[in-house]
Amino acid sequence: MPPLEPVDERLQQAMQRVLLATLPGMLALFWLYGWGVLINLVLAAVGTLAAEAAVLKLRKRSLKPSLSDGSALVSATLLALALPPYCPWWLTISAATSAMLFGKHLYGGVGKNPFNPAMLGFALVLVTFPQQMTHWPTSHGMDLMGGxxxxxxIGQLPDAWVQATALDSLRINKSLTMDELFATNPAFGQFGGRGVEWVNLAFLAGGAFLLQQRVFSWHAPVGMLASLFVISLLCWNGSGSDSHGSPLFHLLSGASMLGAFFIVTEPVSGAKTPGARLLFGVGVGLLTYLIRTWGGYPDGVAFAVLMMNLCVPALERLVASRQERTVS
Structure with a gap:
């Protein structure tokens, strides 16, 4: 019988708060897209928990502590919220199992992963199945049976239920001004993506709750949002057809707030010291904008986070060396 291991109560409480903080954004996504969001959540949870249990069994480790600390469920939730609603079941399961196998247990399990597991699973299916990953539904969503x-x-699939996102429409736009896009393109709302701007505000509210609860410090989220704001302001050329979007558009479109408060704050794969966390967030914000504007994918949060995960040791050394020079 595998030896019993103590449950990390502090980790468990932090994961519970993170799950609670995702509720506003989750409800906003459900309002926007319907049952596909909840179907994603169920499938991702099944995939992550099954993969985690299988690996722990192979490693002859106790199942209860690892499964009950909530880390796998948090990864499943963040992954499900990032995936397109109503994507094929096998896509969600593939992303969930990849997140656990290649993003977590390949490196030894909880506390040892150099990459954000949810973003690694997301990036793997995005690169492998780009067509399925671009099928975002129209805002009205479907009922449960249709979903x-x-x-x-199963059966006959509905027609004309997908559309390009606001970020994707802006990336491929060559002739329309920003005013014309907002006036004529159904993917655009008042300031960002239609409905998605409210989803981002809901995740902002959840992130503010986590800051108030001191689950993480302000450095990484502020660094990401500030750098995204500054670079989009510097590169913004108004409403012309070659515009890359206003700072407010970038803050309220895509996964900006989800990334800022629930992804870059992941304690294991992110930076550990305050200064390095700030630089980590700044790097994610800059890379997100660069990928959105000139890269091959409309939203670059996942790739930005993974690239900055690689830079964490260098950031820590940079901050430490500057502190040593200041002291001396």
């Missing part, structure tokens, strides 16, 4: 029919490819 299950779409996810599991």
């Amino acid at each position: 299950l029919q779409q996810v599991f490819s």
Whole structure:
């Protein structure tokens, strides 16, 4: 029988608060897209927990402490919220199992992963199945039966239920001004993506709750949002057809707030010291904008986080060396 291991109560409490903080954004996504969001959550949870249990069994480790600390469920939730609603069931399961296997247990489990597991799972399926990952539904969503029919490819699938996102429409736009895009393109709302701007505000509210609870410090979220704001302001050329979007557009579109408060704050793969966390967030914000504007994908949060995960040791050394020079 595998030896019993103590449950990390501090980790468990932090994960519970993170799950609670995702509720405003989750409800906003449900309001926007319907049952596909909850179907994603169930499938991702099944995939992550099953993969975690299988690996722990192979390693002859106790299941209860690792499964009950909540870290796998948090990864599943963040992954499900990032994936397109109503994507095929096998896509969600593939992303979830990849997140656990290649993002977590390949390096030894909780506390040892150099990459954010949810973003690694997301990036792997984005690169492998780009067509399925670009099928974002229209804002009205589907009922439960229609959603299950779409996810599991049962019966006749509905027509004309997908559309390009605001970030994708802006990236491929060559002729329309920003004013014309906001006036004519159904993917655009008042300031960002239609409905997505409210989703971002909901994740902002959840992030403010986590800051108030001191689950993480302000450095990484502020660094990311500030750098995203500054670079989009510097590169913004108004409403012309070659515009890359206003700072407010970038802050309220895509996964900006989800990334700022729930992804870059991941304690294991992120930086550990305050100064390095600030630089980590700044790097994620800059890379997100660069990928959105000139890269091959409309939203660059996942790739930005993974690239900055690689830079964490260098950031820590940079901050430490500057502190040593200041003291001396």
